[in-house]
Amino acid sequence: MRPLLRFPIVRFMRRRQLLFPLVLVAIAGAVLFQGTLEYDAAPPPNPRAPVPGTVPAEPARTVVRADLEKTPLTYFADYWAQLAERAEVHLTSVGAAGAPAIAVGTRLVLAPAEPAAAVLAAERRASLVGGAAADGARELGPFRLRGWEPDLGLALFEVTGEELMPFTLTDPRVLPSGSYVGAVTLTAAGEPAVTPGYFVAVKPENDGLPDDLVVSMNLAAIPALAAVVNLDGALLGVVHATPSGPRVTSSTSMLRMIEGFQVDEVCRGLEVADLDDAVRERFVIERGVLIEYVDPAAFHPEPSLRGGDILLEWGEEDVTSAEQFRQLYDAGAPGELVRYRVLRNRRRIAGGTVLPDTECRPVSQGPVRFVSSGMALEWVDAAGGDAPGALGWVVAAVRVGGPAARAGVAEGDRLVSLEGAATDAEDDRAALEAASERTAPMLLSLRRGDRMRLAVVQPEEPPAPDAGNEGER
Template sequence: MKRLILPATLWLCLLFVVTAGSAAQARDLPDFTQLVKDAAPGVVNIATSRTIERRGGSPLHGFEGQDIPEIFRHFFGDRSPVPPGHGGGRGRSQERQSLGSGFVISEDGYILTNAHVVEDADEILVRFNDRREMAAEVVGSDPKTDIALLSVDADDLPTLTLGDSDALEVGAWVAAIGSPFGFDHSVTSGIISAMNRTLPRDAYVPFIQTDVAINPGNSGGPLFNLDGEVIGINSQIFTRSGGFMGLSFAIPINVAMDVADQLRDEGRVDRGWLGVMIQPVSRDLAESFGMDKPGGALIADLDPDGPAAKGGLQAGDIILAVNDQEVTRSSTLPRLIGRVAPDETVELSLMRDGEKMTEKVALGSWPDSDQPSRDQSRNDSQARLGVEVGEIDDALRERLNVDGGVEVRDVEPGSAAARAGIRPGDILVSIDHQSVSTAKELSERVEALPDDRAIPLRLYRDGRSLFVALRLD
């Protein structure tokens, strides 16, 4: 074999080309150093503590309930020391300490974070990157968007510049600063993977999906664009293992600030309420309703005293748009309605009996938690099981040859129902050997079920009866 011998000058030229190419490639990558220098003073570590009754068992350090194999998680650090001499017995109290992140939005002491970071906290301590520590109070929180507004007694605090989350594009570089596992002011980066993601039980937030590494302790921390502007609040991850897997979700800053402004001014958040129970429009349903393609939100039921019923809407209507904003899928509707203030009138584009039409409806205010509407109480009570169900009429029961039963219309990914193999379209007829004929009965049965024990659940599927084993966490 002949060996190729090149002159030394040629080797030097080749080395120069490779080196120059690598340098040019490095110059094309984003540099976050200045962004971090400017932003770090306005990012805070949030430590909370609360006293709880210990019920036995020893959760994994920082990952309570991680036996769920696949789920969307609100994510922040959690340390649960047992006080000396308590030994972890049943009925003993213990102090639980949690870690999260947040950031300053005004010089006079207002701080944004996630609602789940400070939920039920007895004490909240905010620590800045210059090692100052301050006690904080909750001005208000909104669990539906997972936003909390805190305040500290201070002036001239370093603030962060807020951007416009409506102007974001998929593929843009972003960076996060937070306190994963308590490591203050850690910086991670990535790109925007998708926009307007809807997650289970978070109907009011069009999440920003990124591949930025987010771990326990990052919750509530800021997500930046390359201009150093906050465009989101890191809130959740999707995980099979309990750790970061490349799917992180942030609350858009425009949504967060709308909530924060209401919390600061009113102490609570008012959002529009339509009073309907909706379901997705499948391909077959779209065809049956005379639609060219699936889309919109199908009204399965109405609160008889709600704004929709009073405004002339009917079960079977498909809502296609709200004030000319398209309802691409059923999960879009709560978000669009929630943006509108109560008592304001919205114009709804509908499909009814194969014909398009418009209706104007004056929205109501979301009912108080102690007086839930039909659709709210139904959704809340079924959240533990992870399903959305609808009642079936006598004609369908006769056609399916079943006594009683409710129809499963949606199954939440990662829920107990999903793990048991329950599917949309199944007719659920009994649970733990007790018959189910209405959504209310199902709610009562599920509420009384024990945790972590296999429960028999009987279904009708494709004309056949079958049992599945259900285990609630």
């Protein structure tokens, strides 16, 4: 200690009684500095190494959320994926192309119009040229066509196989504007897909019933058909493709459309109405109905009946009411010659007319069937053709695997000549009907678009109907 007292600073600290505290501070600082050096030199600790004397750490657990967690803002993409999976049990596919369909009943599905058009085209092809058909059953796998509306782009199919689980329908009018909704459907691969969006409003029809839904979503990303559902998976409406663009129809309007699809409508070439008693007294008649409308396309070359005629007799029976006339009309067979009697300009006129088919097409001027060649030709006027040069005799149907199909003839081809003889007039029907009975090879000159083709068709005995049906199914 004495040697240190030689230093003035030490003597000063001693007189002030600060020497001892200073020594303690120095010792503490040295200890802390040494600890810092040892910590930096030590290796990093292993978090997985067990610590002696401590309880092992609890293993990490996977966070399990509810099956359908209503937190779209927190788990947005995952939430909509869950919703699509929940809705998958209410969706199915129709047709070879796998068109998406919505189960609206245990035995009913709503589908795009394309599968229905394919069924009807196959049915018409079979009726014209034979081959595979469903014998009028309009079946497509486990589905049977009940009705369709091309303008709406929708078709109704009945389920002939296993029952489906339908959507639960809800009234969109009770949904607040701005609520989340999703359009669920099946992809071409059969996987569920969803397009999220928002519900805006319901556009009422003139009668006040709900019609189209107004939604905010990417409708262009939706295929031919999708179900619009709320967060609970209940059906609010459907998105469907129409010739004028996508449309979102409410569930209430959808039910009315389904009811209309299930009503078999028969096209009649005549529309009639009952007569008032005052009108009958004026014309001094006790029976008859007024012909309101005559479909000019249903009769060839033109109808002998006119709008404004009073129809007195039909098929040698007195006409007493519009309902009775419809029954008499429906009882007739397409192509049947029906005798009638009408009152026209206060003159009684008798005549006859050939009943058109159930689609209001004149039977006498139907397609010319080349059954042994597996094709049918029909006359298409200028109004019925879309492409240049569509006027003329056009291939209406080709039997799959038949002689015409093997020769390269396709539906929509225009027949320019047959065996070198031009076929550019409707009056060539007689020549074509005679050629349809040929058994020798026929040389056809065809126009397909702006290209010409030549085909040699060798007629053969058509297949038996039963064999064709088995081949289709």
